[in-house]
Amino acid sequence: MSKQSLIGEITEAVVRFQNATDRVDAAAASALGVNRTDLLCIGLLLRSGGLTAGQLAVEAGLSPAATTAAIERLEGFGYAVRTKDDADRRRVLVTATPLVAGRVEKLYGPVRPSGTAVLSRYTRAELETIHRFLVQGEELQDREAKRIRGQSV
């Protein structure tokens, strides 16, 4: 196969890879009974160990109003709790509950060892190539996103 056509195949494989990732998240959201926005918030809360409502809004790319609504939904599921910040009582600290932490672990936990198992079969040099590809790809896409944003169409 020519290098050029290999490049074409990689381009398509990237798209399929993304779609597969999307299907995993869709399945997880469905299993938790929440929508994609809520799943995003859950991930942010778990990774951070807790955020104020405003921080969550920024991280999730949501308006203040939508953030309040999302927090309310998560509270309703028992997936998050609000606590007033004693130092600054305007602030509300939002944290994920052990309930959702447990469920997420049950859903996503097994992905890690599976991924590690797959990657372990690569040599160190190959892993470095893959890593370089991912980092350069991210940079490329951020450049392109920036270019597109500056375009009225």
Next chain:
Amino acid sequence: MSKQSLIGEITEAVVRFQNATDRVDAAAASALGVNRTDLLCIGLLLRSGGLTAGQLAVEAGLSPAATTAAIERLEGFGYAVRTKDDADRRRVLVTATPLVAGRVEKLYGPVRPSGTAVLSRYTRAELETIHRFLVQGEELQDREAKRIRGQSV
């Protein structure tokens, strides 16, 4: 760096890569003045060269009602046209217009050469490694998505 921590970095890099892709699509949708569903439909229509309303619904994963609404929005923008199928007059063929084709080309066109330029700097063996990684990753994620779907939480 240990192989193990390299694997960890790759895992994180994958997530960042996906997010970057997402930002490109968000920027493109915004430049075209449409939402993400409409952008998805535009892509499907352009790639296929035209679909019936029903086919579009299946491909996009939308209900019939949502599909009709999306087509209506795209028509309103001048991005799609409906034509009755003469052979089976129940069917409606939806096609992307040159207008949207041109705009999409202007937005996404430059991504291809940039991507090719980046990938060209890899050796053939490296490209094969990357390709293998993407394909195996897709398979892995599909297995995990299936597992998660079979889980009540």
Next chain:
DNA sequence: CGCTTTATTTCGACGATCGAAACATTGGAT
């Protein structure tokens, strides 16, 4: 011909989002 099946649209309702205004609290500035 009717009857069932297939393709699309219409209808009514709901859920998630937004911008703007309201509310609560803080931290100066005078």
Next chain:
DNA sequence: ATCCAATGTTTCGATCGTCGAAATAAAGCG
């Protein structure tokens, strides 16, 4: 000390996108 601008969150009203179900239209078949 107190007022006032700034900050953080919630409430409100409106809009948009989606769905399920019913309606419409057309095809195919017995």
